[in-house]
Amino acid sequence: QRRSAITRTIIFVLSSEWSFLTVLGFLSAALFLTTEIAVDNILGGRLWILSALPNLSFLRLIVWTLYSLFFSIIARFCVEYISPFAAGSGIPEMKSILSGLKLKGYLSFDNLIAKIVGNVVAYCSDLSIGREGPYIMICGILANVLLKLDIFYRIRSDNSSKFQMLSAACAGGIATVFGSPVGGVLFSIEVTSTYYLIQNLTKSFLCAFCAAFFTSYIGNHGLLTPFVTHFDSKTFSNGKILSFIMLGVVCGVLGAFFVVAQDYVSKMRKKYFWLSKDRYKQVCIISIISSIFTYASFMPLHEGQFYTIRSMFSDTKLTEWERPSVYFNLIYFIIFKFFLTVVSIGLPVPCGLFVPVFVMGSAIGRLWGEVLSDLFPDMLITPGGFAVVGAAAMSAGTTRALSTCVIIFELTGQLVYMFPVLISVIVATAVGNLLSPSVYDKILESKG
């Protein structure tokens, strides 16, 4: 059959890479907002049940824990019965796929469903995990599924173009979850590439922009700065600069320790048969511990990780953390969070590690800021600013991605702490690199 010139032009435009990336960004955003609604409903349901219960702390704790337990079991169920490839973060696997390895099953539709459902329920189950890792993979699978449409035949048949789309999809995934288009592109490049073809950059940017834009536009989030800060613009004294460098060193060391610790846990899991076999038991035990920690602490941890980050970043006093004392609570939180994250991210459920590490970093920074502000009251320290710097440094110390600094600028919507963030991120990355490989490389290595 013959087509008119206009029809052909329209088809040509619609079947182009640009149209593909716009659609992909839109789908990624729509999917993410849908999962957000699911998360809100599941967590809201728990609060509703709790409010209907008699006012007995112990009963409430049990219901809370059982509720989480139920969802953590579903998460494990998704991996066991829908797709075994859905376990873990997915970033190391995406790196392998983008470097040319053919990992069968990872980009399948089954895995898409398992990742989406599994990550939502796991996230709702109080486990100390994040959403960004699975979402990179989800967006990659979305791209792969979308490519099967007839209209994108031109892209599908060109292998190099197909790879570029997958790489752009990673940027889109990160940009959707964080709402940080520029940081998303850079982070995805750092964690999934060894060599990067600069020519791809425009495509990754387009996909990331569309993803972040539609998330913001449909979700009415406005400017997508979930942790908006309002610090004053200021110059930093030598003493402060030194303290930021020290924070960077501490976060670099802790980041490397985190990498080594999670590797040790994953080795233990392989070594001891009862651990490697009883996967449900593992998930259940850790879910129960996490729930108790989350519900029974003095601090309002049950409000979620994002709430904790906002408290840390605030420029007011941590009134909710004062019982029994801010120092005690922060140290208690950091130690528990570290332990729980180390054991959680290796669980056979879809889980990322960025957000828990980020939360931990914000608490470390806040603690450092509170200590300094008590020791040197005339230095006029803003502990919230130290929390921002700590979050960036700890994330960099673990993932070794310098783009965490861009992500944090986009998350807070401020550039006031540009120099401290940069210096501590560079120091943390350097110190971390001296002590261990990045967490993603270590996972890849241990998977062989």
Added chain:
Amino acid sequence: QRRSAITRTIIFVLSSEWSFLTVLGFLSAALFLTTEIAVDNILGGRLWILSALPNLSFLRLIVWTLYSLFFSIIARFCVEYISPFAAGSGIPEMKSILSGLKLKGYLSFDNLIAKIVGNVVAYCSDLSIGREGPYIMICGILANVLLKLDIFYRIRSDNSSKFQMLSAACAGGIATVFGSPVGGVLFSIEVTSTYYLIQNLTKSFLCAFCAAFFTSYIGNHGLLTPFVTHFDSKTFSNGKILSFIMLGVVCGVLGAFFVVAQDYVSKMRKKYFWLSKDRYKQVCIISIISSIFTYASFMPLHEGQFYTIRSMFSDTKLTEWERPSVYFNLIYFIIFKFFLTVVSIGLPVPCGLFVPVFVMGSAIGRLWGEVLSDLFPDMLITPGGFAVVGAAAMSAGTTRALSTCVIIFELTGQLVYMFPVLISVIVATAVGNLLSPSVYDKILESKG
């Protein structure tokens, strides 16, 4: 001779890549601040002479023009007698060098002197040129010269390490001039690489950070946001988003037109013998035209390009541009600036093109904002915000570097216009790419 363990450790640390990059960043910052002092003195000298003259407009204009002419001749002199390699921006040559080509003479000490002196005097001579291109090259040569020191023998003898240092030096150069560490790294990657080894990123970041930090620290610039803006945070209506996209299209087309026009001018220069021979005459004629344009316009252009950018970005009315009318002045400025920049950047003196293009873009955006705000008074348009978007879009339309968006965030210290800047930068890059290669690639191509 035998050395103690401590001495050996110290030497090992001092001779490392990290120490090299820190020193390089420091030297780059120190050198830049020195040239800043020179620029200030030369421009201040002109104002001093003018203030000593009797109040006759015509006499003042002649003195102003002669003063500029003198320095433009010195600039040409530097290229002719110190190093012929100092002409032009240096970015295309750095790209060749980083891709493995051995361009003899470009990284020599002679060229360093010619570039530094030549660029300072050319910048002071009212020519419509910038400083970022030559400064990339200057920082590259600094790295090359520094590598000749005995202590850096380890780096020098390892070819791959040497290339990484040169690549990091490019990032340092941009970061020094713009004061934007993150944007500097990204911009340097985009304009000098085809493939980028992600592993280098930490090194480039370190060098860029040190350069920007020391520039800020020694120069007491505070947070290094030369064009700080104070726009309110807001969401953007559909109409505004559409107008930003249109601005992106316009800037993309104009950017491509700029690339083609400068290529045409450079072809004319080669074709006509009298143009290619009489290089002093060319420099003199264009310098005189530029001076008259700068001094005799109704707007305060003699305050320099940075002053113009600040006026464009301001959220108040353009009171200094109202005689005879803001529209007339903006259109007159854009046309003249376009013409002068096209003929200036091909002159055989050390000159970059980013700043003039950036200024042009800010004026285009401001014009667009003023028009919209007159046409649709109830859309509550901030013309200054449009100027920010226009500056980013026009720079992207010409250089095709998406990192202009990061540079503009760091220059203005605000992320409020993140979405508009991103969308117009992507659109401008895409439209530009449809119509022509990037300006640096075009120059490289025409040089063969």
